[in-house]
Amino acid sequence: MANQSDDLALSVKDLRVQFDTDEGVVTAVENVSFDVKRGRVLAIVGESGSGKSVSAFSILRLIQKPGRIVNGQIQFRPAEGKPVDIVGLSDRDPLLYDIRGGYISMIFQEPMTALSPVHTIGNQICEAILVHQSLSKKEAEKRAIEMLALVGISDPEQRLLQYPHEFSGGMRQRVVIAMALVCRPEILIADEPTTALDVTIQAQILQLIKKLQEEMGTSVIFITHDLGVVAQIADDVVVMYQGRIVEKGTVREILKDPFHPYTKGLLAAIPSQSNRGRRLTTVDKVIGDLDLSANRELKILPSGRAVALSDKEIAKLSL
Amino acid sequence: MESQTPLLKVKNLKKYFPVYGQGLVKRQIDTIKAVDDVSFDLMPGETLGLVGESGSGKTTCARTILRAFKPTSGEVLFQSRQGEVDLAKLSEKALKPLRQDMQMIFQDPFSSLNPRMTVSDIVGEPLIIHNLAKGMELENRVSEILEKVGLSPEYRTRYPHAFSGGQRQRIGIARALIMEPALVVADEAVSALDVSVQAQVINLLEDLQEDLNLTYIFVAHDLSVVRHICNRVAVMYKGKIVELSETEDLFNAPKHPYTKMLLSAIPSPDPDQKLRPIASFEEIESANNC
Numbered sequence: 001m002a003n004q005s006d007d008l009a010l011s012v013k014d015l016r017v018q019f020d021t022d023e024g025v026v027t028a029v030e031n032v033s034f035d036v037k038r039g040r041v042l043a044i045v046g047e048s049g050s051g052k053s054v055s056a057f058s059i060l061r062l063i064q065k066p067g068r069i070v071n072g073q074i075q076f077r078p079a080e081g082k083p084v085d086i087v088g089l090s091d092r093d094p095l096l097y098d099i100r101g102g103y104i105s106m107i108f109q110e111p112m113t114a115l116s117p118v119h120t121i122g123n124q125i126c127e128a129i130l131v132h133q134s135l136s137k138k139e140a141e142k143r144a145i146e147m148l149a150l151v152g153i154s155d156p157e158q159r160l161l162q163y164p165h166e167f168s169g170g171m172r173q174r175v176v177i178a179m180a181l182v183c184r185p186e187i188l189i190a191d192e193p194t195t196a197l198d199v200t201i202q203a204q205i206l207q208l209i210k211k212l213q214e215e216m217g218t219s220v221i222f223i224t225h226d227l228g229v230v231a232q233i234a235d236d237v238v239v240m241y242q243g244r245i246v247e248k249g250t251v252r253e254i255l256k257d258p259f260h261p262y263t264k265g266l267l268a269a270i271p272s273q274s275n276r277g278r279r280l281t282t283v284d285k286v287i288g289d290l291d292l293s294a295n296r297e298l299k300i301l302p303s304g305r306a307v308a309l310s311d312k313e314i315a316k317l318s319l
Numbered sequence: 320m321e322s323q324t325p326l327l328k329v330k331n332l333k334k335y336f337p338v339y340g341q342g343l344v345k346r347q348i349d350t351i352k353a354v355d356d357v358s359f360d361l362m363p364g365e366t367l368g369l370v371g372e373s374g375s376g377k378t379t380c381a382r383t384i385l386r387a388f389k390p391t392s393g394e395v396l397f398q399s400r401q402g403e404v405d406l407a408k409l410s411e412k413a414l415k416p417l418r419q420d421m422q423m424i425f426q427d428p429f430s431s432l433n434p435r436m437t438v439s440d441i442v443g444e445p446l447i448i449h450n451l452a453k454g455m456e457l458e459n460r461v462s463e464i465l466e467k468v469g470l471s472p473e474y475r476t477r478y479p480h481a482f483s484g485g486q487r488q489r490i491g492i493a494r495a496l497i498m499e500p501a502l503v504v505a506d507e508a509v510s511a512l513d514v515s516v517q518a519q520v521i522n523l524l525e526d527l528q529e530d531l532n533l534t535y536i537f538v539a540h541d542l543s544v545v546r547h548i549c550n551r552v553a554v555m556y557k558g559k560i561v562e563l564s565e566t567e568d569l570f571n572a573p574k575h576p577y578t579k580m581l582l583s584a585i586p587s588p589d590p591d592q593k594l595r596p597i598a599s600f601e602e603i604e605s606a607n608n609c
Binding site for chain 1: 548
């Protein structure tokens with residue numbers, strides 16, 4: 001795999017994040033390692049509490065107290081320049097500010113809370129530009145207009161002067177995407193960006209992200225719990241469960257031929273044509289007596305996939 | 320099922336909300352037709368899905384049927400224990416005893432339970448309000464229903480914060496079912512839950528339906544859940560039902576362009592089935608006008 005390392009935009013190794021609570025230390029993420037290949041979409045899938053968002057927030061060093069990154073490396077490899085270990089940066093390192101919103105930007109689930117209600121859209125998009133690039137206000141405005149047009153907002157000159165409440169949910173999410181991409185980041189982290197939207201709007205936003213990602217060559221980390229969304233947008237998939245990765249591989253490998261019982265359970269639990277009229281298989285039923293905590297180490301298989309199972313279980317898989 | 324009398328007959332139901340101008344004098348400048356001439360029949364033991372996007376009027380429609388809102392016009396004929404009544408015309412006072420027969424399960428298990436009440440208070444409250452049980456009988460019925468929804472009666476003294484999302488939803492279900500209702504409106508009852516928990520709650524709702532002979536109106540935006548649980552589906556768009564058919568017919572051969580558009584937008588968990596959403600809105604508009 002060493003010869004491929006040039007293709008990586010980001011490489012997370014042995015990440016562990018803990019939260020200090022009154023009842024003791026809670027480990028939210030443990031031993032998490034994954035790579036984001038340049039120009040590809042990596043989906044991190046998991047249910048609430050699986051650690052998917054914590055992993056993503058760690059990349060931007062947005063974990064706030066009482067949480068902290070205890071261990072691990074997050075190596076960001078910009079297209080030009082030297083690789084940086086984001087974990088090693090100090091809180092006030094100017095480079096960290098360049099990375100946040102500059103090299104790596106983020107879109108959030110709820111577009112209304114991601115936007116300021118008291119500033120115009122134009123104001124907010126221009127702010128992102130002015131923080132990260134030495135452009136004049138005029139130039140920034142021009143860039144903002146271009147970006148709004150690119151995300152499919154009609155009449156961008158007028159819309160620039162409006163406030164978030166004047167936009168619908170789908171339109172707001174387009175604005176947030178415009179804001180995230182206006183500085184042409186190398187990596188875009190999308191945390192459940194379509195979960196709060198209607199299906200028809202979700203379909204449009206997914207297509208928009210995919211189109212912009214391909215045009216701009218951005219690498220994307222897409223966090224979601226919806227395997228339908230994963231199938232449509234991802235190239236590679238990481239499945240998380242209780243703070244650990246249980247399986248990773250390409251989207252086709254994971255969804256068409258899952259190895260780990262948890263992934264199988266997730267797929268079986270989705271209501272679909274094949275289980276219509278019957279009881280849904282629940283995840284605990286699929287997992288059965290298998291003790292998942294016994295095999296928490298992720299083993300890399302010859303095919304390049306990785307799964308957290310015992311050697312005996314792995315031997316049983318049709319490889 | 321055709322030979323039976325419908326449990327619920329909704330006829331030309333309308334719910335309009337007035338929009339007032341911003342001036343000093345309160346002047347109505349517009350009306351929002353949240354539910355606009357909706358009609359359907361609901362058979363006992365049936366599950367009817369009510370789907371649509373946000374703002375389509377599906378929740379308002381369900382709530383107007385339960386008389387959480389007073390309808391602007393129309394009839395809601397309900398087979399109560401005392402015979403057929405028109406819910407749309409009854410006074411609040413006359414409605415109260417009927418409320419036992421129709422209950423609601425809410426979307427958000429976090430905001431729909433009072434954090435300062437114990438599980439047994441929350442679940443038993445409807446019985447107290449309707450003066451149906453007290454003392455030991457109340458206790459027994461609470462324990463019974465908790466067991467039915469898969470919660471241990473030992474939990475009865477705990478508060479909602481001690482429970483996970485799925486468990487809270489079970490508490491909400493217990494509270495609705497303790498009244499032994501005939502009609503249950505589930506408003507996005509599984510939308511806020513994780514897939515694995517969602518599957519458990521769907522199974523529970525189906526088991527309870529069989530056990531207690533419940534009739535569901537299942538309001539949802541997740542079409543795959545609707546397809547799994549519903550016998551028939553009504554698709555709402557801008558306050559109107561644009562299509563109502565048997566679930567499989569609707570999914571296999573949608574007739575209305577809006578239904579087609581909605582179905583085309585569902586992402587399949589199969590990476591080989593690429594998303595090809597239909598987005599021509601004009602097509603839908605023109606179909607709606609004629």
